[in-house]
Amino acid sequence: MVMKASLQLKLGQQLTMTPQLQQAIRLLQLSTLDLQQEIQEALDSNPMLELDEGHADSEQTSNSNDDSASTSDNRTSENQNLNEPTPSRETDNHNSDDYDSEAFSAGEESWGDAIPDDLPVDTAWDDIYQSSAPAGPAGSDDNDLDFESRNSAGETLQDHLNWQLNLTPMSETDRIIAMSLIDSVNPEGYITSSVEEIHSGLVEEFEDLDLDEVVAVMRRLQHFDPPGVCARDLKECLFVQLAQLPSDTPWLPQAKMVVNHYLHLLGNRDYAQLMRRSRLKEEDLKSVIALIQTLNPKPGLSISDTASEYVVPDVMVKKENERWKIELNPEIAPKIRVNSGYASLVKRADNSNDNNFLKDQLQEARWFIKSLQSRNETLLKVASKIVEYQQGFLDYGDEAMKPMVLADIAQAVEMHESTISRVTTQKYMHTPRGIFELKYFFSSHVSTAAGGECSSTAIRAIIKKLIAAESAKKPLSDSKIADVLEEQGIQVARRTIAKYREAMSIPPSNERKRLV
Numbered sequence: 001m002v003m004k005a006s007l008q009l010k011l012g013q014q015l016t017m018t019p020q021l022q023q024a025i026r027l028l029q030l031s032t033l034d035l036q037q038e039i040q041e042a043l044d045s046n047p048m049l050e051l052d053e054g055h056a057d058s059e060q061t062s063n064s065n066d067d068s069a070s071t072s073d074n075r076t077s078e079n080q081n082l083n084e085p086t087p088s089r090e091t092d093n094h095n096s097d098d099y100d101s102e103a104f105s106a107g108e109e110s111w112g113d114a115i116p117d118d119l120p121v122d123t124a125w126d127d128i129y130q131s132s133a134p135a136g137p138a139g140s141d142d143n144d145l146d147f148e149s150r151n152s153a154g155e156t157l158q159d160h161l162n163w164q165l166n167l168t169p170m171s172e173t174d175r176i177i178a179m180s181l182i183d184s185v186n187p188e189g190y191i192t193s194s195v196e197e198i199h200s201g202l203v204e205e206f207e208d209l210d211l212d213e214v215v216a217v218m219r220r221l222q223h224f225d226p227p228g229v230c231a232r233d234l235k236e237c238l239f240v241q242l243a244q245l246p247s248d249t250p251w252l253p254q255a256k257m258v259v260n261h262y263l264h265l266l267g268n269r270d271y272a273q274l275m276r277r278s279r280l281k282e283e284d285l286k287s288v289i290a291l292i293q294t295l296n297p298k299p300g301l302s303i304s305d306t307a308s309e310y311v312v313p314d315v316m317v318k319k320e321n322e323r324w325k326i327e328l329n330p331e332i333a334p335k336i337r338v339n340s341g342y343a344s345l346v347k348r349a350d351n352s353n354d355n356n357f358l359k360d361q362l363q364e365a366r367w368f369i370k371s372l373q374s375r376n377e378t379l380l381k382v383a384s385k386i387v388e389y390q391q392g393f394l395d396y397g398d399e400a401m402k403p404m405v406l407a408d409i410a411q412a413v414e415m416h417e418s419t420i421s422r423v424t425t426q427k428y429m430h431t432p433r434g435i436f437e438l439k440y441f442f443s444s445h446v447s448t449a450a451g452g453e454c455s456s457t458a459i460r461a462i463i464k465k466l467i468a469a470e471s472a473k474k475p476l477s478d479s480k481i482a483d484v485l486e487e488q489g490i491q492v493a494r495r496t497i498a499k500y501r502e503a504m505s506i507p508p509s510n511e512r513k514r515l516v
Contacts, residue, residue, distance in 0.1 A: 024371040031426035048365035052335035157303045177217040189229040189300025228299040241295045255291045269513045313430035315383040382423045398461030403445030449489035472514035
């Protein structure tokens with residue numbers, strides 16, 4: 001058989017992810033902190049990019065259509081620079097480029113790909129990039145840095161106890177015992193090792209060490225801050241805190257008696273048995289329980305080494321003239337622009353290495369700024385549709401939340417669901433009712449008796465409202481809550497009620513029982 005070479009012409013379609021499109025998609029899914037880190041890295045690596053120091057104020061144009069609805073089809077200008085006022089769904093901003101126009105036109109036609117007006121960030125692909133680790137805000141003024149909160153390590157409970165130990169006069173032997181006890185304290189403030197174990201570990205170094213001496217040192221540590229620390233169990237923790245109260249505290253002897261002898265009955269909320277054994281009347285027991293509830297069962301958690309975490313909203317929502325207005329938070333990222341001085345150095349016909357380097361950097365800077373603009377416009381478009389769908393929530397609260405899935409917003413803005421998922425992940429919206437992640441507004445639905453749909457978020461709000469209004473002596477069970485919802489036309493199974501209740505960290509009915 002003879003093989004012959006031949007030429008064939010085939011037509012086909014192929015999806016190619018250009019580096020510019022990859023960059024735009026990656027920026028789209030970054031959180032605020034990750035975006036700040038990405039911008040800082042671009043500023044460090046590209047000399048064509050620079051921070052805007054506020055020189056754009058003279059170039060800002062007045063905003064129009066301030067009273068238009070937030071759900072209108074007005075779009076922000078495609079050529080808007082990032083150093084201009086925050087884009088909103090009610091304003092159109094038109095501004096000139098910050099760098100040399102001749103260098104811009106020369107670079108656009110002679111060496112780089114022309115940047116389209118609409119940068120396509122929508123893709124049906126799954127997320128192919130993982131966001132980097134959260135980083136501190138970039139581009140902030142050094143004078144505004146809070147060095148104490150950002151650069152200092154958090155204090156642990158052991159650090160707090162050792163600090164007090166250094167201020168307490170003790171013998172060398174007692175100090176070593178105290179350090180061994182402090183090392184065995186868990187984050188909640190309890191000693192995890194028994195006194196006997198600590199004694200056996202120290203008896204090799206101190207042969208004449210008695211067990212009572214270890215107990216005595218432990219008693220001294222129990223007077224440290226926070227009150228109740230270094231206790232061996234809950235009973236001892238509460239009793240130590242009661243012992244530190246003034247002697248004239250009302251109901252103090254009765255509270256010590258209940259904690260010392262009947263704490264298990266109090267934990268099981270067996271108030272009838274507790275009143276019978278303690279010989280306390282119901283009104284007296286209420287006062288005793290109220291005093292015990294002022295104590296801290298986990299004193300160590302008041303000394304936390306967890307660093308404070310702050311949420312910076314990406315979108316701001318407010319009501320003006322009876323209409324909801326949506327705009328991007330101007331503080332979510334540093335304001336950047338192309339350095340006009342470096343851009344003016346680019347020469348049209350020069351093919352030297354230095355000039356080619358400047359051309360490449362200018363083109364990358366333009367693409368980076370366009371990618372950021374595209375990210376902002378997509379985020380604003382999606383947030384506007386979410387507000388349009390969930391105006392009932394903004395006006396009336398959780399009970400008015402409508403069922404909504406990613407496909408609803410994807411269809412409304414004509415994008416793929418994966419794009420909507422990227423836009424709504426780790427992005428936050430500031431509303432008059434609080435700050436919520438954009439994912440919060442999406443929820444499944446439950447059919448109603450009238451043939452409609454009810455959001456799972458609304459159901460959780462109704463459950464929370466019912467529990468808040470229940471009788472403390474006879475709290476509602478999950479089955480009873482299901483019956484109440486069924487009377488309102490919402491058919492929810494008992495196990496679903498339990499799942500929603502646990503998700504809201506609400507204890508079951510037997511643990512919600514109170515005397516009052």
